[in-house]
Amino acid sequence: MPKHLLRPQGDFPAAGLTRRLAASFYDLLLCLALLIVVTFAYKLILMGFYGEAQLKQLSDAGALDGDPLLSTLLVLSLFGFFAKFWTHSGQTLGMQVWGIRIQNADGTAIGLWQALLRFLVSIASWLCLGLGFFWVLWDRDKRSWHDIYSASRTVHLPKNIHKNKP
DSSP states (O other): OOOOBOSSOSOOOBOOHHHHHHHHHHHHHHHHHHHHHHHHHHHHHHHHHHOHHHHHHHHHTTTTTTOHHHHHHHHHHHHHHHHHHHHHTSOOHHHHHHTEEEEOTTSBOOOHHHHHHHHHHHHHHHHTTTHHHHGGGTSTTOOOHHHHHTTOEEEEOOTTOOTTOO
């Protein structure tokens, strides 16, 4: 599948750490809401199968703690959230607010495989106390670990460029 060019086009500077972290905070709030909705829907479906009384008994007994199906659904939901935005517009909602975008060096949207690499390596970055994000302070091209491993760039879009112009 050919990759599509993102608009606006141009040679944009790499996004700085402050913008990346601010966009991440916005997206964190959205992700928390997504996780709450997915968990609620999952519990409703479980209640439909087991009934309210039996589900309460299972919950009180701790049988639902660490539910691997729910954990898998939550991780897939998070990946779906990021993959959809990154592969189509290059920007999550938090990234739109802070004027940054994920793209390939040629200005095209990243592919699904790159999105998966970004997602997994960014989790590893957070698990290393954010070191993968702070890496932009030492890298001469201002790349984070997930930029490097997914062969993509996080760029800062100037405010004076309008998305609707061709």
